[in-house]
Amino acid sequence: MKRCECRMRRVIICICFMFLLQNALGVQALTIEKANVPQQLHEMSLEEKIGQMLMIDFNQTVGSGQIGVNDSIIRVIDQIQPGGIIFFKENIQSMEQTKRFTMELQHRNRGIPFLIGVDQEGGEIVNRLPFLTEMPGNMALGASSDLGLTKRVASVLGQELDSLGFNMNFAPVVDMNSNPLNPIVGVRSFGENPYLVAKMSAAFMEGLHEAGIFAVAKHFPGHGDVTVDSHKGLPTVSKSIEQLKKNELIPYRFLIDNGIQSIMTAHIAFPAIEKSIYPASLSHAITTNLLRQSLGFNGVVITDALNMQAVASTFTAADAAISAVNAGADILLMPTEALTVKRALINAVKTEVISEERIDLSVLRILKLKAQLFKEHNTIDVIRSKEHLKVEKEAAEKGITIIKRDETLPIQKNERVAFIDDGSNHQSNKLLTEMLVNAGITVTTEEEAERLIYILHHKKDALLNNNLQKEKKPIIVISTTTPYHYEQWEFVQGFISTFSQSRASIQAVSDYLIGELLATGCLPVSIYDSTGKVIVMSEQECK
Template sequence: MLRRIGTAGLLTASLAACGFAADGAPAARPPASQASPTAEPVPSGTPATGGVSTTAPAGDPVRRTLARMSVREKVGQLFMPVVHGTAADTVSGENQARYGAQTPAKVVAKYHLGGVILFPGNVKSVGQVVGLTNGLQKSSDVPLLIGTDQENGLVSRMSAVMTRFPGAAEIGATGRPALARDVARATGAELRAMGVNLDFAPVADVNVDPRNPVIGKRAYGDKPDQVAKMVGAAVKGFDAAGVAATAKHFPGHGDTRVDSHTGLPVVKHTRAEWERLDAPPFRAAIDAGVDAIMTAHIVFPKLDPSGDPATLSKPILTGLLRKELGFKGVISTDALNMAGARVKYDDGEVAVRAVLAGADLLLMPNDLPKQYQAVLKAVESGRVSEARLDQSVTRLLTLKKNRGLLGKAPVVSAAKAAEVVRSAEHRRLAARVR
């Protein structure tokens, strides 16, 4: 995203979660083949793998948490805005401009947020990030997903404090998926040590067009099978570190010459071309158990002739990703302050249409108060059924449970984080890839 969030100038935190715009042992994961009574059915013969399960047996913490939540609290779970500043209890200038005299912690509590995303403006030191994430977690009744874009390489939001690993193109060029796995595991370990439990990585786009202005070296390469192997390995690496991974940008942003931060790209692949060029890395991510998949703000006429971007397309998100590919995890939008998401509809309508299309997590709303109210009103009016809302909240809570985040708010240790972040082992790994 090329617009700054707030009023303090241009070109900072609103570099989107897609690109220019996650302490302790990993939690056990339930079988991915389990399905929720309220989840969309998976057709016979469709793979039932991929990400979090939405099953909530009696006595399960997901079911207990959902049962005690109000509609307002459920709606809040869908949103993941940027937080401004370096401390949970301090009002920064940008926070003042956007929310008035409310600290980040108060914004989390007011809107019952399901998560927040961190950018370079939130990052000064390892100890400071630990203080921020601990403070944010303490402000929420339901533990937060705390995300960031640490792809490594071109998009590395926390590079000020983390090991500088090579980006996807360099790793892909080695032809060694094991390196993709090891770098993802090390990246995830550093993030988790600082209280970040979700990474918007890996990039699953195949860089079909070398003139692509937004993907380029963020992709593992230009060969679908090669990228698929790297993506699957990276997902397993993040999982081993106990951090949620997000494959992006579905259904594939690799063959565009328009940047969706500033416009609305159109991909003219036929369905057969999509199956051959774009689909393999996403299938590999699902097979590897990826926690989340991020949408692309791109029009794909052969998959949906409506002219809506994939982020707002029910045929693409619910029809293709859920029913045909069998993905049961969390569907995250790309950042909703990007131009590609806002060409056809106003901010409130964008948020509602994303939910109706099948999205679970509404990332970086352009106007949180307006978009929160729009979704709330849509539920209260019946335009979005409460059953549909419960599907998304169940998926989000299940992801949190699988990552050890339901129950008592997680607290991370600054001393332990200092041992993990930029460790000698990780620096040696970074050098080995180059």
């Protein structure tokens, strides 16, 4: 009872604080009228229009660890006049601090609201706000094949982001993870089937949109079949346009038909389409000819972060920005040397390297997008509310997928089990131990146990793997990340994928182990052995 009273008191204090802060800051336009967009564009200077096309981060422009508006941030905003700001974990400490930061920023928006965005895809890989309701991520949702659940998950994320002052989420990931060696997508993908990815992505988009958050589908035209991390170098995909149309482009066409308003272009070379080996983000053939003309997208195109090595290692900040705009991009995300980039773009227009009409097209799209922003926001008491935690629990449970079934389960209360220690001291081991003990299971040493449990976080421990192949006791492996790990663990009696290390996912797998949960997840990707032979076929969509 005391705990509930404390939480209620904290919520009331937070609400009062935000009300007082809004009044202290004064009334500032957080929306613009759609009917006024053409007139507003006409009244803007070239410098203001180009500022609208820049989405900056404070880590680069001011310095790491910015958690509130200060003189340095005010100076950067006044100089660059950006149209948007992206937050990272370094900018986020608590709900109250984050809400205060976004509100203080909007107070300085000069009458045109900022797009304030963040990467909050769900799952652990890209999770900037750890205090939000913890969803298991896209591959767990793909395993569920549940469109309604996916929409509810995105709606929960959207409501909580909205309550903190965000209006854009760089999600969903629309990439089909067709390459098991992909170092950057993996469980961030809904799966390898383009039709499943299309429908799940559209459901996710709808959930965000209904919560007042702009969805950004990424990474066009597809980041799922690469072996190079574009943060570190330029990946190349040697697929023809016809191959892309039969696979990677299917989800994008479906999203465009269903109202996606923003798409992020990838830093990947597609030499069959762009002969100059430019990344898609800087390619007119891909951004304009393919995305806009062939697929008919007329929304806002956002580049992937321009400080990534796929671009930054080859192009100067100014050249990358000019190329991206001429390619057809509307918003340049995280350009290095943002003030230099702004000046270079102004000069490019004055010297007719870029036409002002081209700038106007982008700014018109941006202003039309901003004209849709909600005037009212959720209060922060929606975060981890009882209703949201129910969705978290359902998503975790429906994502549990059995790759190899151990017919001797469930674990009996008189059975002794032990956790295999790989030296990682990972929190998941502690959580599952606690949950099984609370369920009446005896957790003991490996020597005394009748059954062994190994929670797999990474693939790299070859020595442990070799030793366990000699083990005579039955082994259950629980993979909390990629299901492709199974390729090295075929010898075990049972292999379970959660696709997530969240507390809710660990609780769900605990419930499965003791027979209190029926695992219904369907594997959304195929698993291959070292020769490329399929050893477990994707179940695609199933109920």
